[in-house]
Amino acid sequence: MDGNEQDSAVDLKEIFERLLAIQTEDLDDDIIVAFTLTRMGITLMEQGNLDEALEKLNRALAIRMEKLGEHNDTSETYAAIGCVFAMQGNFEKAEEMFREALDIKRKLLPNDHYDLITLYQGLTYSLKKQGKYSAATKIYKLQLGAILQMHGEYHPDVVVAYNGIAQLLFLLNRLDDALQLLDRGIEICNHLQQLEGFDIAILETALNNQARALKVQGNLVAATEAFNRVLVIQMETLGEMHPKTAETYEQLGQAYVRQEMVERAIEAYAKAVKIRRKELGNDHRNVKELVFAVEVLELEKNVAALNEQGLAMKAEGDLEKAEQLFQEALELYLGTSNFCTTMAVVLENISDVRVDMGLLEDAIVVSAEALRIRRRMHGDDDADTKRRIKVHRSLLKRLLENRS
Structure with missing residues (x-):
């Protein structure tokens, strides 16, 4: 708040205080006093003077409860108190106040009346902040009903509600239900985009969700497509160097990694690093983690290339060259703690080559190390781990047979 804003805020507060003094002394009408106290409380809340706001609003509530009872004005004051508690982080009390406000309003209006939308929003927010996702979802659906009654389905507020409910369903691990709402929201956005003044950020949120x-579900191809659509919008509306753009690049990089699309993952992470460095600096934890991710992926890429060359040499019968290439791939891992599946694969390839070279004991030693890594990474129930256990046991059996 600059100097002029501070002066105007003080002036407004003084005006309310003078008005309140006049009303208290000269008028025998507590209803007017309660109105002034409520307006003053809301103004103080908007200025961030929350304790003062709460004091004024509680005074107004006491008057309105006594003089009006369950009245629309009483509901308004309850709602304002709920907003103050929410701003203070006291979401349990905020929930209580919003419920009181809603209980009054619902006796006066149907559940899907547009006047209830703001109260539904406040209650949903308070419930979500407390982790009461099921309860928040139920209230959000009532809010959606009021929005639909007011606007019909083809309206931006409906898509915003679909997004909000989907986020809650996501937190409840109801991914199919969340995706159904998001798909419908995106479909509506595609229609609304043709209209002048449509806020493209609503579509961006729906696509991001x-x-x-989809990524959590494991539908990585569809997730990648959606993230790329998000990026197109963000590049147009936010620019290349915006933090939200960096976040999308990170998500996209993760999706590419899980699809083993290493080159694209490196590209996505590198763009995220560029943005985060400008935003946070080189020493920030997030930047260091991203840089490390790129380094690991570069390592994986180089190992994969050597591994493929080694397999080609093995197929041609050049076992010494194949082992040399596999060893070069393995050496890239030395000195790192990156014991991953690819390292196990390289060790298995070395073991297989040594079997073909007649070096059975050496092959068993290397096979055992590969198996140890697989068990550590994936456990004994993993299909590839089970396969390598069989291979390893077969090698041990051959060794015993050779010695007998």
Whole structure:
């Protein structure tokens, strides 16, 4: 708040205080006093003077409860108190106040009346902040009903509600239900985009939520497509160096990694690093983690290339050259703690080559190390781990047979 804003805020507060003094002394009408106290409380809340706001609003509530009872004005004051508690982080009390406000309003209006939308929003927010996702979802659906009654389905507020409910369903691990709402929201956005003044950020949010849900589900191709659509919008509306753009690149990089699309993952992470460095600096934890991710992927790429060359040499019968290439791939891992599946694969390839070279004991030693890594990474129930256990046991059996 600059100097002029501070002066105007003080002036407004003084005006309310003078008005309140006049009303208290000269008028025998507590209803007017309660109105002034409520307006003053809301103004103080908007200025960030929350304790003062709460004091004024509680005074107004006491008057309105006594003089009006369950009245629309009483509901208004309850709602304002709920907003103050929410701003203070006291979401349990905020929930209580919003419920009181809603209980009054619902006796006066149907559940889907547009006047209830703001109260539904406040209650949903308070419930979500407390982790009461099921209860928040139920209230958000009532809010959606009021929005639909007011606007019909083809309206931006409906898509915003679909997004909000989908986020709650996501937190409840109801991914199919969340995706159903998001798909419908995106469909509506595609229609609304043709209209002048449509806020493209609503579509961006829906696509982002859709992409994350698909990624968690393991539908990585569809998730990648959605993240790329998000990026197109963000590049147009936010620019290349915006933090939200960096976040999308990170999500996209993760999706590419899980699809073993290493080159694209490196490219996505590198763009995220560029943005985060400018935003946070080189020493920030997030930047260091991203840089490390790129380094690991570069390592994986180089190892994969050597591994493929080694397999080609093995297929041609050049076992010494094949082992040399596999050893070069393995050496890239030395000095790192990156014991991953690819390292196990390289060790298995070395073991297989040594079997073909007649070096059975050496092959068993290397096979055992590969198996140890697989068990550590994936456990004994993993299909590839089971396969290598059989291979390893077969090698041990051959060794015993050779010695007998």
